[in-house]
Amino acid sequence: MKLDVLNKMTEPLASTPVMPVLFLGHGSPMNAIEENEFVQGFRRIAQQIPKPNAILCISAHWETRGTFVTAMKNPPTIHDFGGFPQALFEVQYPAPGSPELAQETKGLVQKTIVGLDEQWGLDHG
Template sequence: MNTLNQFKNFTANLPKNGESDIMPALFMGHGSPMNGIEVNEFSAGWANMAKSVPLPTAVLVVSAHWFTRGTKITAMDFPATIHDFGGFPQALFEVQYPAPGNPALAKETASLITATAVELNHDWGLDHGAWTVIRHMYPNADIPVLQLSIDYTKGAQYHYNLAKEIAALRKKGVLILGSGNMVHNLRMVSWEMINGGGYDWAMEANDKFKTAILNKDHQALINFEQMGSEVRLAIPTPEHYLPLMYTLGLQSDKEQALLFNDKAVGGSLTMTSVKVA
């Protein structure tokens, strides 16, 4: 290709009218770790979503499975693949997702956050809330992946506000992805419904969440404890719900929410996922 054609191709991809391209923000219902190695409707939904968004410069994951005192971000060159589960087939433990990290981006992200001091962490890696989803989205493991922890001492409003502090990363091609489950009560799982179906309370809670998301009623979702008894059953502990606060906190007034992978499994889990763009 000659130099003139290269220049034409480059300029054709520049943002128009002085506006910067902004990466979507995602919330993924990740469900069972087995979704990491199975080709099913959920993993296909993740893969299709990756094809529908611009190729990111990096992925920043807020996973339900890195629940810490204080806020931390992975800052190593090559984060380890963490198998933070038990009782699953050996094939799942053998999976490695060797995506690189990005220490410079970790430092930049930490510098954007003023609500708290952010620790640059070299001991964690990519837990199953991250790699089981991302390996279907970017199977070549050639895009840097970082994780931002969830401070368990803080409430939903804090996490929603913290997300706004890192919104500038979206203009730099960073895909910010929350990974959890809106309805997540493992103590009440029904094996009879493991392939699909939810208790009435789980479906009612999920419908409340979806309605509020589509109506941009973020305050109701922040104050989820006040949404009724079915929501209290759906969120017995908050770690799988709080990643949603990051996705919603990133939503601008002009952006809409799209729901996908909207299905209940095991009676007391929902895989409902959200794209904000």
């Protein structure tokens, strides 16, 4: 998707009274350490929407038997990739976790059993 298309999709979000729901695929992991049009587009979106109280991240990199919600106050950043510059492995995302919100999320899912995880952390993306 081109950034102008993404920008057109997000233009109406500023006037929406409810927090928007966005899917933001990170693309190349190198975007975490490079300055490019893709990264600049993310920054523009961040300026257009209000700061959320919480963010629900869904990761395809978490391989488990079953469905889990991260339930720790300070989840570490997981770097489960190889073949990239060392600078990428040094990127940390110290996002605070919320065990209370994890418990609430678990309770909202009705069609499957959901466990709480206190070990894995947040995917690098």
